[in-house]
Amino acid sequence: MAGIRALAWLRQGLARNASVIVVLVLWEATTRTGIFNNFLLPPLSDVLVRAGQDIANGEIPRHVLATAYCALVGFGIAALAGIAVGALMSMSAVVRRIVEPLVSVAFPIPKISFMPIFVLWFGLGNLSEVTMIAFTCVVPIVSATYLGTANVDKYFLWSARNLGTRPHRLFWKVVIPAAAPEIISGLQVAFPLALIIAVVTEMLSGADGLGGYMIHAVRFAESPKVFAGLLATLLTGLVFIEGFAALRRRLLSWHAETAPGGRT
Amino acid sequence: MSKTLQVTVFYLPILAALALWELAARAGLLDPTLFPSLGEVLTAFVRLTEHGHLLQNAGVSLFRQVSGFLLAAVLGILAGVAMAESRVTRQILEPLLRATFPLPKSALIPLFILWLGIGDSAKVAAIFLGCLLPIVITTFNAARGVNRQLVWSAWSLGTPTWAIPWKVVLPAALPEVMSGLRTALALSFTLLVSAEFLIGQRGLGVLIGTLGEDGDYAGMFAAVLAVTAIGFTADRLFLLLNNRVLAWRE
Numbered sequence: 001m002a003g004i005r006a007l008a009w010l011r012q013g014l015a016r017n018a019s020v021i022v023v024l025v026l027w028e029a030t031t032r033t034g035i036f037n038n039f040l041l042p043p044l045s046d047v048l049v050r051a052g053q054d055i056a057n058g059e060i061p062r063h064v065l066a067t068a069y070c071a072l073v074g075f076g077i078a079a080l081a082g083i084a085v086g087a088l089m090s091m092s093a094v095v096r097r098i099v100e101p102l103v104s105v106a107f108p109i110p111k112i113s114f115m116p117i118f119v120l121w122f123g124l125g126n127l128s129e130v131t132m133i134a135f136t137c138v139v140p141i142v143s144a145t146y147l148g149t150a151n152v153d154k155y156f157l158w159s160a161r162n163l164g165t166r167p168h169r170l171f172w173k174v175v176i177p178a179a180a181p182e183i184i185s186g187l188q189v190a191f192p193l194a195l196i197i198a199v200v201t202e203m204l205s206g207a208d209g210l211g212g213y214m215i216h217a218v219r220f221a222e223s224p225k226v227f228a229g230l231l232a233t234l235l236t237g238l239v240f241i242e243g244f245a246a247l248r249r250r251l252l253s254w255h256a257e258t259a260p261g262g263r264t
Numbered sequence: 265m266s267k268t269l270q271v272t273v274f275y276l277p278i279l280a281a282l283a284l285w286e287l288a289a290r291a292g293l294l295d296p297t298l299f300p301s302l303g304e305v306l307t308a309f310v311r312l313t314e315h316g317h318l319l320q321n322a323g324v325s326l327f328r329q330v331s332g333f334l335l336a337a338v339l340g341i342l343a344g345v346a347m348a349e350s351r352v353t354r355q356i357l358e359p360l361l362r363a364t365f366p367l368p369k370s371a372l373i374p375l376f377i378l379w380l381g382i383g384d385s386a387k388v389a390a391i392f393l394g395c396l397l398p399i400v401i402t403t404f405n406a407a408r409g410v411n412r413q414l415v416w417s418a419w420s421l422g423t424p425t426w427a428i429p430w431k432v433v434l435p436a437a438l439p440e441v442m443s444g445l446r447t448a449l450a451l452s453f454t455l456l457v458s459a460e461f462l463i464g465q466r467g468l469g470v471l472i473g474t475l476g477e478d479g480d481y482a483g484m485f486a487a488v489l490a491v492t493a494i495g496f497t498a499d500r501l502f503l504l505l506n507n508r509v510l511a512w513r514e
Contacts (some may be wrong), residue, residue: 116484
């Protein structure tokens with residue numbers, strides 16, 4: 001029985017990803033025939049062998065951890081600061097008046113252009129990388145938290161007040177949970193940015209991390225390594241995005257959106 | 265209150281921050297080697313503009329950004345609508361999108377340096393591919409969500425089948441498509457500046473890097489502010505276009 005189920009699962013998986021498999025097979029087949037320059041497009045098997053070697057000798061795991069560490073620290077700082085500022089904006093008109101124009105300017109600008117300034121201030125290294133990540137991620141988090149907390153259903157607030165809930169409990173027990181779906185959406189928008197910026201800053205500094213791994217590979221013209229880095233970066237992104245989706249389902253398990261047939 | 269006055273009042277905190285920056289620099293609170301005053305930055309801005317450095321490099325950068333972004337917008341919208349309207353296209357493209365979507369887009373830059381070198385084409389390609397995926401996905405989701413009754417009514421009123429995706433589905437999906445394009449627009453500038461920081465001979469990112477290496481920090485700050493201003497202006501122009509394009513909706 002288990003065998004049949006596994007086979008059915010495998011068949012479904014293959015059918016759902018048919019085009020990806022075709023592309024991978026074509027990649028291997030065409031590069032083996034030699035019609036492409038194998039420097040520019042090394043065969044998939046060479047890339048996988050290279051990735052295998054660099055995983056076995058600990059190089060790729062080290063870079064994945066370095067990227068994940070900086071991305072998570074920068075993102076964590078941005079999350080704490082962003083949720084605090086966003087919530088304050090919905091509670092205080094003064095804070096809102098000050099922060100709103102800053103956010104509206106900071107939203108569309110290419111924040112990465114500030115990187116040389118952070119390098120000037122903090123030197124090349126983790127501190128400037130983490131600052132850059134936090135600066136980039138904080139903007140969507142502030143904006144999502146503000147929109148979420150400012151638009152909490154007034155009936156929730158009235159009922160809770162009516163039942164005698166004190167202001168600070170009202171905030172933690174009503175406002176934050178009611179705004180949680182929007183806040184978590186903001187975090188889900190921000191985290192991919194953290195990875196994008198982490199990879200760029202590592203490419204610029206050549207430091208440990210997936211960006212550093214790939215840029216060194218380009219400089220030394222080791223093309224299988226460039227592709228191995230791309231695969232490792234893709235998988236790192238996948239793990240984090242799936243992890244966030246799972247965390248969301250867990251944190252919002254009480255919310256209507258996670259109910260079967262609820263809004264997604 | 266007039267419109268200009270309203271805008272000025274809204275941005276007053278930013279003007280105050282700029283004034284504070286200048287005052288702090290004059291009071292000697294900022295280390296002039298690390299944080300030039302606003303006045304010095306503005307002087308540097310004028311100097312860079314007069315020499316033509318700023319405009320030349322801005323032209324190079326904008327050419328790359330506009331080419332990559334427009335290419336991604338056109339092909340992305342076509343592919344997204346095609347996926348929503350044709351089962352075969354969807355079956356081919358959806359797994360590929362699902363597999364590549366989690367890639368942090370900046371990881372494409374080394375690949376295109378490897379393939380295309382240090383000039384315009386590598387930057388255009390990185391912007392194009394980086395923006396393409398989010399545009400395809402938002403367009404696909406928006407087009408898929410279009411009320412099918414609109415399609416059926418158009419059909420029964422005699423719209424030819426081939427015209428339905430462009431005459432009915434795309435206009436109905438337009439608000440979401442536009443908001444996807446706006447996100448991609450911001451991403452395009454991030455990819456542009458990142459790629460130019462890394463490698464190249466011309467462009468605003470290169471200019472910022474060179475000024476920094478020469479120790480001309482006032483010039484570096486001025487160039488950073490110029491990039492910021494370009495990104496901000498592009499977004500506001502996009503919003504104007506957005507309001508125009510969607511003006512027919514209620």
